[in-house]
Amino acid sequence: MTNPQDPYPGQQPGQFGSYQPNQNPMAAPPLSQSELGGPQNLPAPQPVQISFWIWVATAVLGVIGAVVGFTQRDAAIAALRGSASVRGLTEAQIQAAATVGVVVAAVFAIVFAGLYVLFAFKARAGRNWARIVLTVLTVLDVLSLATGFSVLAGISALAAVVALVLLYLPASSQFYAASKRVR
Template sequence: MSESLNYPQSSSSAEPATAPARPGTVEGAFWAFIAAPVIGLIGGLLIFASRDQIAATLRDTNRQRGGNLTDAQIDQAVNVTMITAVVIAVIFAALYVLFAFKLRAGRNWARIVLTVLTALQLLSLLIGQSTIGGYLAVLAAVVGVVLSFTGPSNAYFAAAKAPR
């Protein structure tokens, strides 16, 4: 004898939760967070144009301090440093873009991560030397942070969290 299992049937049809409408402030923050790493990468790639100047400055400094580095060693150090900086910049940019897409999808944690990354980028700018590209990249990221914490953005993140 077979028994059939009777599962309770809901009288109301379960409809999938719809995503809340994305406000312009979140869209603006998204594009600001996309612009920041793009500007930073362009600025970072422009450093290759001044590679010879950097190497010449290191050679002069080496001679003034009585250093024993050869020109080949200085060239190698400049190459390794520049390549390492570009790799780090590309990784940083990829993370920024990933988190920007998560922010656009309504993930509050992405907004917090982007805020922390922007604060670190701003701190780095204040402590070290930077180019006009670095300043523009930080400015774009700060605009993104401000837009992501406005009233409509806060409502969007709260509404996006509710269906999950």
């Protein structure tokens, strides 16, 4: 007669299918160290790294543009005086409109700069959604050139386009696909 803990013929003790007296039969197998540590960060390829630094430079150009914009208040006042749409406004109203315009433009430039840096960090970490958001921001940046062109804004938009192209190169696309599989 056989003991219930004895293995089947040809089966080693402790092999699959045999019950171990001090073991929970419903327990999950133990996790490896890599599984306990969570997803491993993949190193970003060179085009993504270069793109990251171009985004940072674009953000710096945006902040510089905001500072330069504050110095352009007098030019904005002169442009408003020459505009047919402001006929009948007092000098104080024209100056207030110019001040508001300069401040709003500076706030938008600083917000855009912050968003560029935030999403550049996420894109460098392999987040594909950040690459898509940067695409939208770049399109908005390029479209904003239609409202008024300056050399600084043109350089900034060109840098954003170059950084964006780097994020869509084949090596970058493979990085984003691999990052998604790891998560």
